[in-house]
Amino acid sequence: MTGTLKVVGLGPGDAALLTPQACEALRQADVIVGYTLYVALVPEELKTGKEIISTGMMGEMARCSGALDCALEGRNTVIVCSGDPGIYAMAGLVFELVEERGEAAAGLDVQIIAGIPAxxxxxxxxxxxxxxxxxxxxxxxxxxxxxxxxxxxxxxxxxxxxxxxxxxxxxxxxxxxxxxxxxxxxxxxxxxxxxxxxxxxxxxxxxxxxxxxxxxxxxxxxxxxxxxxxxxxxxxxxxxxxxxxxxxxxxx
CATH class of the missing domain: 3.30.950.10 (Tetrapyrrole methylase, C-terminal domain)
Structure with missing residues (x-):
């Protein structure tokens, strides 16, 4: 059974600008994946009890691949991005990796959660x-x-x-x-x-x-x-x- 993979935009960085939809996705997550700087922007109360997987600069492929693995294992997984995930962020790469995996990732529920872009x-x-x-x-x-x-x-x-x-x-x-x-x-x-x-x-x-x-x-x-x-x-x-x-x- 697969979980869900949500690519979540955190907005500019102020928690007050995090959308309700993004907050709910983070609350429901079992795993939160992201660049170290962006994971730090997630309010602490939304990270409590979650597995946190963070990587440094230039780790985009590893982050998205790891998040995909977690979702295919049945865990509700979130990849966090600054701004909007579909603007110079991770949404496109996630879809490319899903395509690359073919049948192994067929049927995976991938959701893009919009954020306020920079x-x-x-x-x-x-x-x-x-x-x-x-x-x-x-x-x-x-x-x-x-x-x-x-x-x-x-x-x-x-x-x-x-x-x-x-x-x-x-x-x-x-x-x-x-x-x-x-x-x-x-x-x-x-x-x-x-x-x-x-x-x-x-x-x-x-x-x-x-x-x-x-x-x-x-x-x-x-x-x-x-x-x-x-x-x-x-x-x-x-x-x-x-x-x-x-x-x-x-x-x-």
């Missing part, structure tokens, strides 16, 4: 920068060739999308962000508003607004989300806002 948390702290079309691009070239990332950046910039940058920088990867800014700057005014949010809704939270020309990559780390405005984005009362077009349409 881009939504960052946008709320900045104001309303995502009111119109936007594109999200990860600058990590660990799994995606840099040439592909550059092409996506150029197309998003040329199309005048608001651009959200995930994974902008790490200790070993610091040249991609300046290059990304160079690509975007070719299609944006230098006064374009830029918002930087580090560790949204966590104790170390920092919110910075600047412009494309004054942007300082030194204030950014791997736990930052960067939102670069489009041609209409402006600052209103210190908040970053991309108008949807209501005022133009209804106040003419």
């Amino acid at each position: 881009l939504s948390a960052a946008a709320a702290l900045l104001g309303a920068p995502l009111m119109h079309d936007f594109a999200s691009v990860s600058l990590s070239d660990l799994l995606t060739p840099w040439e592909v990332i550059e092409k996506r950046l150029a197309c998003a910039a040329e199309g005048d999308f608001v651009i959200v940058l995930y994974n902008p920088k790490s200790k070993k990867r610091d040249w991609q962000l300046p290059r990304a800014l160079e690509i975007i700057a070719a299609h944006r005014d230098k006064t374009t508003p830029v918002g930087i949010v580090r560790q949204a809704n966590r104790a170390e939270q920092a919110v910075i607004t600047t412009t494309l020309s004054d942007f300082d990559p030194a204030v950014v780390d791997m736990l930052s989300i960067i939102i670069i405005g489009n041609g209409s984005t402006r600052m209103i009362g210190g908040r970053m806002v991309t108008p949807r077009g209501y005022m133009d349409k209804y106040r003419q």
Whole structure:
């Protein structure tokens, strides 16, 4: 008899932003699996009495495989992810591993429990920068060739999308962000508003607004989300806002 495998989004990190559905999934779990940093975000009362399996950075395959094993043994298993599990997280890998196992995993109940994504948390702290079309691009070239990332950046910039940058920088990867800014700057005014949010809704939270020309990559780390405005984005009362077009349409 198989258990269930739930891939649960923890949201930005503040327990107050954990959804009721995510809380219930964690309560029902026999096993909680996740990256050490994310397991630490789970409220202690929801971890009591559970088997906890945590791994370090770069352990994604082992985590998902181990969680799959637990579920196939008949235990109700949860994999925790920050933000939303279907946005740069583990949901896709879980389905690929289920597919790889074929008949052995046929019939396994896999559920994806949505969470508040980091881009939504960052946008709320900045104001309303995502009111119109936007594109999200990860600058990590660990799994995606840099040439592909550059092409996506150029197309998003040329199309005048608001651009959200995930994974902008790490200790070993610091040249991609300046290059990304160079690509975007070719299609944006230098006064374009830029918002930087580090560790949204966590104790170390920092919110910075600047412009494309004054942007300082030194204030950014791997736990930052960067939102670069489009041609209409402006600052209103210190908040970053991309108008949807209501005022133009209804106040003419």
